[in-house]
Amino acid sequence: MxxxxxxxxxxxxxxxxxxxxxxxxxxxxxxxxxxxxxxxxxxxxxxxxxxxxxxxxSAAGLQRALAEEIARTVSSSIESAIEQRRRGEGSERQVIDAMFEAFRREGAGELIGWVALTRQREALEPVIATIERIIRVMRAAGDVRPVDRMTLSLTLLAIGDSLAGEEIARACGLDRSAIREVAVAQIEGLAGAPLRD
The missing domain is CATH 1.10.10 (Arc Repressor Mutant, subunit A)
Structure with missing residues (x-):
């Protein structure tokens, strides 16, 4: 661009x-x-x-505004995938893929990591608000699974993947796609059931 x-x-x-x-x-x-x-x-x-x-x-104000914009874009991608799933036009795996892709594409993981490492945690508020909203949306739709723990797991894995997923997977002798398979297994373990199609 x-x-x-x-x-x-x-x-x-x-x-x-x-x-x-x-x-x-x-x-x-x-x-x-x-x-x-x-x-x-x-x-x-x-x-x-x-x-x-x-x-x-200030620079922190710029970073917060950037975090707000990225949080909006990431949230929109994830909420769109959730809505497609709800309408029967998508799968739960597509929701997981949307989260991973949004974090990677938008540079969200790197921004979150950098903001945290430079101790400007107030700039993370837009990201935190987005995560809280996604959990509320899922609960409001009647999802009785532990969506808080599922979201925690997915978010941390998506952040890690966007930061160094390729390198860590390679060090483990695995393809980067293995990270998403781990995410699926964790979500299924937390939910106590296979992902819904």
Whole structure:
């Protein structure tokens, strides 16, 4: 994805903020969480460091806004897969795959890891709210299984997979797809029954 600098014309605060978040997201997926700095984002969008401080308040504010955006995207992917399953158009395995893919595609695992390691845990609030919402959605649909424990297991595995799944699987002499098979087995163990199709 190519991020074009904003033209020098006056842009609305919303446009400026959206462009900065798009640049931050691109930096995250291409270069990693440590590359998401106010200076790097400002350079990508043709704005000043001071301009970004105006919109986000600090680097932590930028990271929180990025976490909110990623949490929305991840949540949307997972909730869409859950809804398809509910309508009989998808399987529970597809819900698991949607979670793993969303974390990997969006760079969510890396952002979560980096935020946690730099002790800016307040930036994790959007992710926490998303997880809580997914559990509420599943319970509201009448799911009597331990969806809290199932979600905990899946989320931690998806984070780990997006951070170093390929390398760890290779070190174990396994294909990366084995991680999802482990996830399925854990969910079935927690649920006390095979996954529903």
């Amino acid at each position: 190519s991020i074009k600098p904003l033209e020098r014309r006056r842009v609305s605060p919303e446009e400026s903020r959206a462009a900065a978040l798009a640049a931050a997201r691109d930096l995250l997926t291409r270069e990693g969480a440590a590359a998401v700095t106010l200076q790097a984002v400002a350079a990508r969008v043709g704005r000043t460091h001071a301009n970004l401080l105006h919109h986000f308040g």
